[in-house]
Amino acid sequence: MGATKTEHFTEKQNDIAILAKALGHPARIAIIDYLLKVDTCICGDIVNELPLAQPTISQHLKELKNAGLIKGTIEGTSVCYCIDEKVLEKFQNYFIKISNRLEKKKNNCCKL
Amino acid sequence: MGATKTEHFTEKQNDIAILAKALGHPARIAIIDYLLKVDTCICGDIVNELPLAQPTISQHLKELKNAGLIKGTIEGTSVCYCIDEKVLEKFQNYFIKISNRLEKKKNNCCKL
DNA sequence: TTATTATATTGCAATATTACGATAAATAAT
DNA sequence: ATTATTTATCGTAATATTGCAATATAATAA
Numbered sequence: 001m002g003a004t005k006t007e008h009f010t011e012k013q014n015d016i017a018i019l020a021k022a023l024g025h026p027a028r029i030a031i032i033d034y035l036l037k038v039d040t041c042i043c044g045d046i047v048n049e050l051p052l053a054q055p056t057i058s059q060h061l062k063e064l065k066n067a068g069l070i071k072g073t074i075e076g077t078s079v080c081y082c083i084d085e086k087v088l089e090k091f092q093n094y095f096i097k098i099s100n101r102l103e104k105k106k107n108n109c110c111k112l
Numbered sequence: 113m114g115a116t117k118t119e120h121f122t123e124k125q126n127d128i129a130i131l132a133k134a135l136g137h138p139a140r141i142a143i144i145d146y147l148l149k150v151d152t153c154i155c156g157d158i159v160n161e162l163p164l165a166q167p168t169i170s171q172h173l174k175e176l177k178n179a180g181l182i183k184g185t186i187e188g189t190s191v192c193y194c195i196d197e198k199v200l201e202k203f204q205n206y207f208i209k210i211s212n213r214l215e216k217k218k219n220n221c222c223k224l
Numbered sequence: 225t226t227a228t229t230a231t232a233t234t235g236c237a238a239t240a241t242t243a244c245g246a247t248a249a250a251t252a253a254t
Numbered sequence: 255a256t257t258a259t260t261t262a263t264c265g266t267a268a269t270a271t272t273g274c275a276a277t278a279t280a281a282t283a284a
Binding site for chain 3: 255256257258259260261262263264265266267268269270271272273274275276277278279280281282283284
Binding site: 002003004005044047054055057058059061062074076077078079 | 258259260261262263264271272273
Protein backbone atom coordinates (compact mmCIF):
# COMPACT_ATOMS: atom_id res chain seq x y z
CA MET A 1 0.00 0.00 0.00
CA GLY A 2 0.88 3.61 0.04
CA ALA A 3 1.43 3.95 -3.67
CA THR A 4 -1.21 5.43 -5.96
CA LYS A 5 -3.11 2.84 -7.99
CA THR A 6 -2.42 4.59 -11.26
CA GLU A 7 -3.31 1.61 -13.41
CA HIS A 8 -6.93 1.64 -12.33
CA PHE A 9 -7.64 5.04 -13.82
CA THR A 10 -7.83 6.35 -17.36
CA GLU A 11 -4.88 7.96 -19.08
CA LYS A 12 -6.66 11.28 -19.13
CA GLN A 13 -7.37 11.13 -15.44
CA ASN A 14 -3.76 10.33 -14.70
CA ASP A 15 -2.54 13.08 -17.03
CA ILE A 16 -4.60 15.74 -15.33
CA ALA A 17 -3.69 14.44 -11.90
CA ILE A 18 0.02 14.61 -12.74
CA LEU A 19 -0.28 18.23 -13.83
CA ALA A 20 -2.34 19.14 -10.78
CA LYS A 21 0.05 17.36 -8.48
CA ALA A 22 2.99 19.27 -9.96
CA LEU A 23 1.20 22.51 -9.14
CA GLY A 24 0.22 21.24 -5.70
CA HIS A 25 2.99 22.97 -3.80
CA PRO A 26 3.29 26.70 -3.02
CA ALA A 27 6.96 26.76 -3.99
CA ARG A 28 6.12 25.48 -7.44
CA ILE A 29 3.31 28.00 -7.82
CA ALA A 30 5.81 30.66 -6.75
CA ILE A 31 8.22 29.45 -9.41
CA ILE A 32 5.52 29.70 -12.09
CA ASP A 33 4.58 33.15 -10.75
CA TYR A 34 8.17 34.26 -10.98
CA LEU A 35 8.63 32.94 -14.49
CA LEU A 36 5.57 34.95 -15.49
CA LYS A 37 6.72 38.09 -13.73
CA VAL A 38 10.16 38.28 -15.24
CA ASP A 39 9.97 39.33 -18.83
CA THR A 40 13.15 37.73 -20.00
CA CYS A 41 12.46 34.16 -19.18
CA ILE A 42 14.63 33.47 -16.26
CA CYS A 43 17.29 31.21 -14.98
CA GLY A 44 18.85 30.57 -11.64
CA ASP A 45 18.02 33.65 -9.62
CA ILE A 46 14.90 31.84 -8.55
CA VAL A 47 17.09 30.67 -5.71
CA ASN A 48 17.37 34.27 -4.46
CA GLU A 49 13.64 34.79 -4.75
CA LEU A 50 12.41 31.82 -2.79
CA PRO A 51 13.04 31.02 0.87
CA LEU A 52 14.33 27.57 0.13
CA ALA A 53 17.74 26.03 -0.27
CA GLN A 54 19.18 25.56 -3.73
CA PRO A 55 18.86 21.76 -3.82
CA THR A 56 15.22 22.04 -2.82
CA ILE A 57 14.46 24.48 -5.61
CA SER A 58 16.36 22.36 -8.08
CA GLN A 59 14.12 19.47 -7.06
CA HIS A 60 10.94 21.51 -7.48
CA LEU A 61 12.12 22.65 -10.91
CA LYS A 62 12.70 19.04 -11.84
CA GLU A 63 9.16 18.14 -10.88
CA LEU A 64 7.72 20.96 -12.94
CA LYS A 65 9.93 19.81 -15.80
CA ASN A 66 8.85 16.19 -15.44
CA ALA A 67 5.21 17.23 -15.57
CA GLY A 68 6.03 19.15 -18.73
CA LEU A 69 5.00 22.50 -17.31
CA ILE A 70 8.38 24.14 -17.81
CA LYS A 71 11.37 23.64 -20.03
CA GLY A 72 15.00 24.36 -19.36
CA THR A 73 17.68 25.21 -21.88
CA ILE A 74 21.32 25.36 -20.87
CA GLU A 75 23.03 28.70 -21.40
CA GLY A 76 26.60 28.60 -20.32
CA THR A 77 26.77 27.83 -16.64
CA SER A 78 23.16 28.67 -16.01
CA VAL A 79 19.88 27.18 -17.17
CA CYS A 80 17.05 29.16 -18.64
CA TYR A 81 13.67 27.92 -17.54
CA CYS A 82 10.38 28.88 -19.07
CA ILE A 83 6.76 27.86 -19.07
CA ASP A 84 5.52 25.45 -21.69
CA GLU A 85 2.33 27.03 -22.90
CA LYS A 86 1.02 23.93 -24.62
CA VAL A 87 0.94 21.83 -21.50
CA LEU A 88 -0.62 24.64 -19.51
CA GLU A 89 -3.28 25.00 -22.18
CA LYS A 90 -4.06 21.32 -21.91
CA PHE A 91 -4.66 21.76 -18.23
CA GLN A 92 -6.77 24.80 -18.79
CA ASN A 93 -8.90 22.97 -21.33
CA TYR A 94 -9.85 20.49 -18.67
CA PHE A 95 -11.41 23.27 -16.62
CA ILE A 96 -13.17 24.74 -19.60
CA LYS A 97 -14.76 21.35 -20.15
CA ILE A 98 -15.85 21.19 -16.55
CA SER A 99 -17.32 24.67 -16.72
CA ASN A 100 -19.32 23.79 -19.82
CA ARG A 101 -20.71 20.70 -18.18
CA LEU A 102 -21.64 22.56 -15.04
CA GLU A 103 -23.39 25.23 -17.05
CA LYS A 104 -25.53 22.58 -18.72
CA LYS A 105 -26.57 21.28 -15.35
CA LYS A 106 -27.40 24.77 -14.20
CA ASN A 107 -26.55 23.97 -10.65
CA ASN A 108 -29.59 21.75 -10.13
CA CYS A 109 -27.51 19.79 -7.73
CA CYS A 110 -28.77 18.56 -4.37
CA LYS A 111 -30.20 21.47 -2.44
CA LEU A 112 -27.32 23.86 -2.65
CA MET B 113 12.10 18.82 7.64
CA GLY B 114 9.66 17.07 5.38
CA ALA B 115 6.78 19.45 5.91
CA THR B 116 5.91 22.11 3.39
CA LYS B 117 7.08 25.59 4.41
CA THR B 118 3.66 27.13 3.91
CA GLU B 119 4.39 30.26 5.91
CA HIS B 120 7.02 31.42 3.45
CA PHE B 121 4.61 31.80 0.57
CA THR B 122 1.76 34.16 -0.15
CA GLU B 123 -1.82 33.33 0.68
CA LYS B 124 -2.70 33.22 -2.99
CA GLN B 125 0.10 30.84 -3.74
CA ASN B 126 -0.97 28.58 -0.92
CA ASP B 127 -4.61 28.75 -1.99
CA ILE B 128 -3.87 27.69 -5.53
CA ALA B 129 -1.48 25.00 -4.35
CA ILE B 130 -4.12 23.55 -2.04
CA LEU B 131 -6.63 23.32 -4.85
CA ALA B 132 -4.09 21.80 -7.21
CA LYS B 133 -2.96 19.34 -4.61
CA ALA B 134 -6.53 18.21 -4.02
CA LEU B 135 -6.81 17.46 -7.73
CA GLY B 136 -3.43 15.82 -7.78
CA HIS B 137 -4.68 12.26 -7.59
CA PRO B 138 -6.38 10.24 -10.34
CA ALA B 139 -9.03 8.93 -7.94
CA ARG B 140 -10.06 12.47 -7.09
CA ILE B 141 -10.14 13.45 -10.75
CA ALA B 142 -12.29 10.36 -11.32
CA ILE B 143 -14.64 11.49 -8.57
CA ILE B 144 -14.97 14.94 -10.17
CA ASP B 145 -15.53 13.26 -13.55
CA TYR B 146 -18.24 11.10 -12.09
CA LEU B 147 -19.99 13.96 -10.37
CA LEU B 148 -20.07 15.72 -13.73
CA LYS B 149 -21.35 12.68 -15.59
CA VAL B 150 -24.27 11.83 -13.36
CA ASP B 151 -27.15 14.18 -13.88
CA THR B 152 -28.74 13.81 -10.51
CA CYS B 153 -25.68 14.59 -8.53
CA ILE B 154 -24.91 11.35 -6.86
CA CYS B 155 -23.84 10.02 -3.57
CA GLY B 156 -22.33 6.80 -2.46
CA ASP B 157 -22.34 4.84 -5.68
CA ILE B 158 -18.98 6.42 -6.29
CA VAL B 159 -17.77 3.46 -4.26
CA ASN B 160 -19.17 1.13 -6.92
CA GLU B 161 -17.65 3.17 -9.70
CA LEU B 162 -14.08 3.33 -8.49
CA PRO B 163 -11.69 0.44 -7.89
CA LEU B 164 -10.94 1.48 -4.36
CA ALA B 165 -12.24 0.42 -0.97
CA GLN B 166 -14.94 2.45 0.73
CA PRO B 167 -12.70 3.98 3.40
CA THR B 168 -10.22 5.09 0.76
CA ILE B 169 -12.92 6.83 -1.25
CA SER B 170 -14.33 8.42 1.87
CA GLN B 171 -10.89 9.83 2.51
CA HIS B 172 -10.54 11.21 -1.01
CA LEU B 173 -13.97 12.80 -0.72
CA LYS B 174 -12.88 14.40 2.51
CA GLU B 175 -9.86 15.92 0.84
CA LEU B 176 -11.92 17.34 -2.00
CA LYS B 177 -14.32 18.69 0.61
CA ASN B 178 -11.51 20.26 2.66
CA ALA B 179 -10.19 21.98 -0.42
CA GLY B 180 -13.70 23.30 -1.02
CA LEU B 181 -14.06 21.64 -4.39
CA ILE B 182 -17.11 19.60 -3.45
CA LYS B 183 -19.88 19.82 -0.93
CA GLY B 184 -21.82 17.06 0.76
CA THR B 185 -25.35 17.26 2.06
CA ILE B 186 -26.82 14.49 4.16
CA GLU B 187 -29.92 12.83 2.74
CA GLY B 188 -31.14 10.13 5.01
CA THR B 189 -28.52 7.45 5.28
CA SER B 190 -26.62 8.63 2.27
CA VAL B 191 -24.70 11.77 1.41
CA CYS B 192 -25.16 13.80 -1.72
CA TYR B 193 -21.92 15.21 -3.04
CA CYS B 194 -21.61 17.88 -5.66
CA ILE B 195 -19.07 20.20 -7.18
CA ASP B 196 -18.75 23.70 -5.80
CA GLU B 197 -18.64 25.86 -8.88
CA LYS B 198 -17.32 28.92 -7.12
CA VAL B 199 -14.14 27.30 -5.95
CA LEU B 200 -13.57 25.70 -9.30
CA GLU B 201 -14.02 29.07 -10.96
CA LYS B 202 -11.39 30.54 -8.68
CA PHE B 203 -8.98 27.91 -9.82
CA GLN B 204 -9.86 28.47 -13.43
CA ASN B 205 -9.29 32.20 -13.06
CA TYR B 206 -5.73 31.52 -12.09
CA PHE B 207 -5.12 29.88 -15.44
CA ILE B 208 -6.85 32.63 -17.33
CA LYS B 209 -4.46 35.06 -15.68
CA ILE B 210 -1.50 32.94 -16.68
CA SER B 211 -2.74 32.73 -20.25
CA ASN B 212 -3.08 36.48 -20.47
CA ARG B 213 0.41 37.02 -19.18
CA LEU B 214 1.87 34.49 -21.57
CA GLU B 215 0.09 36.10 -24.49
CA LYS B 216 1.68 39.44 -23.63
CA LYS B 217 5.09 37.86 -23.70
CA LYS B 218 4.33 36.35 -27.08
CA ASN B 219 6.56 33.41 -26.37
CA ASN B 220 9.78 35.40 -26.71
CA CYS B 221 11.25 33.02 -24.25
CA CYS B 222 14.72 31.47 -24.59
CA LYS B 223 15.03 29.67 -27.86
CA LEU B 224 11.94 27.51 -27.71
C1' DT C 225 -35.57 -2.96 19.85
C1' DT C 226 -32.91 -5.07 16.37
C1' DA C 227 -31.24 -5.38 11.99
C1' DT C 228 -29.79 -3.05 7.75
C1' DT C 229 -27.61 0.38 5.05
C1' DA C 230 -24.46 4.23 4.15
C1' DT C 231 -20.71 6.84 5.45
C1' DA C 232 -16.94 8.19 8.60
C1' DT C 233 -13.10 7.27 11.62
C1' DT C 234 -9.20 4.74 13.54
C1' DG C 235 -4.98 2.42 13.26
C1' DC C 236 -1.43 0.83 10.71
C1' DA C 237 1.84 -0.55 6.91
C1' DA C 238 3.86 0.83 2.57
C1' DT C 239 5.32 4.43 -0.04
C1' DA C 240 6.05 9.31 -1.44
C1' DT C 241 7.27 14.03 -0.62
C1' DT C 242 9.81 17.81 1.35
C1' DA C 243 13.92 19.86 2.71
C1' DC C 244 18.76 20.33 3.15
C1' DG C 245 23.90 19.48 3.77
C1' DA C 246 27.46 17.57 1.23
C1' DT C 247 29.21 16.78 -2.98
C1' DA C 248 29.52 16.25 -7.96
C1' DA C 249 29.58 18.05 -12.70
C1' DA C 250 30.13 21.42 -16.09
C1' DT C 251 31.23 25.81 -17.85
C1' DA C 252 33.49 30.46 -17.42
C1' DA C 253 36.95 33.48 -15.72
C1' DT C 254 41.66 34.31 -14.07
C1' DA D 255 45.70 24.68 -14.63
C1' DT D 256 43.16 26.76 -10.90
C1' DT D 257 39.33 28.95 -9.14
C1' DA D 258 34.76 30.62 -9.04
C1' DT D 259 29.89 30.06 -10.44
C1' DT D 260 25.80 27.56 -11.37
C1' DT D 261 22.97 23.70 -11.31
C1' DA D 262 22.25 18.73 -10.37
C1' DT D 263 22.53 14.61 -7.60
C1' DC D 264 23.09 11.77 -3.41
C1' DG D 265 21.99 10.58 1.11
C1' DT D 266 19.12 11.07 4.80
C1' DA D 267 15.73 12.74 8.32
C1' DA D 268 11.12 14.42 9.06
C1' DT D 269 6.67 14.39 7.57
C1' DA D 270 2.69 13.37 4.47
C1' DT D 271 -0.05 10.45 1.55
C1' DT D 272 -2.25 6.24 0.05
C1' DG D 273 -4.87 2.30 0.91
C1' DC D 274 -7.39 -0.91 3.57
C1' DA D 275 -9.33 -3.88 7.44
C1' DA D 276 -11.74 -3.19 11.42
C1' DT D 277 -14.76 -0.53 13.73
C1' DA D 278 -17.74 3.35 14.85
C1' DT D 279 -21.65 6.31 13.84
C1' DA D 280 -26.07 7.57 12.26
C1' DA D 281 -30.36 7.09 9.95
C1' DT D 282 -33.83 4.02 8.27
C1' DA D 283 -36.55 -0.47 8.05
C1' DA D 284 -38.46 -4.48 10.01
